[in-house]
Amino acid sequence: DGGITQSPKYLFRKEGQNVTLSCEQNLNHDAMYWYRQDPGQGLRLIYYSQIVNDFQKGDIAEGYSVSREKKESFPLTVTSAQKNPTAFYLCASSDREDTEAFFGQGTRLTVV
């Protein structure tokens, strides 16, 4: 079955540690996205990639980094520079920007 997989679903980290969130898709989509969702707010774009080996900053990229070495994979690293990393992180992919996006199950990151 085709889909998009995020792991893990829940993640706990100590303050000051970097952490990498995994996102893999087998839908053969060119575009992949990382969003952050906080209570009472809409999805905010962190980074997006429209093609392998290329990615662009979204609205809230500071404190985050990504790579796109393979079409299927778009991992997100939350660095120690991110001031308020506790949030729900969603990865998505789409065929093009104007087609529906498919989301992973999300990763709830808690930094203590």
Next chain:
Amino acid sequence: GQNIDQPTEMTATEGAIVQINCTYQTSGFNGLFWYQQHAGEAPTFLSYNVLDGLEEKGRFSSFLSRSKGYSYLLLKELQMKDSASYLCAVPDMDSNYQLIWGAGTKLIIKP
């Protein structure tokens, strides 16, 4: 600037009909998406409107008026499982068509 407005929360009764509104201001227009998101889960696609009018898909319908910058999602024969947040989103033509998301409308269904 780019902006999307939705009511924060709505309450409806099982079996009834509810309309969730979304207004947007964007520099251009390339369609409007509606997604459903249950608590703690990922959003799932409901509809995409690019032309004016009503599109019906089972119990859910979506309406668009481009001249008014307005859309609504109409849910009929409400079921308890429809309790969720409903998000509208539009592509931002100034930013490679990346989606701008509304904060979502939390719909509470009561028996």
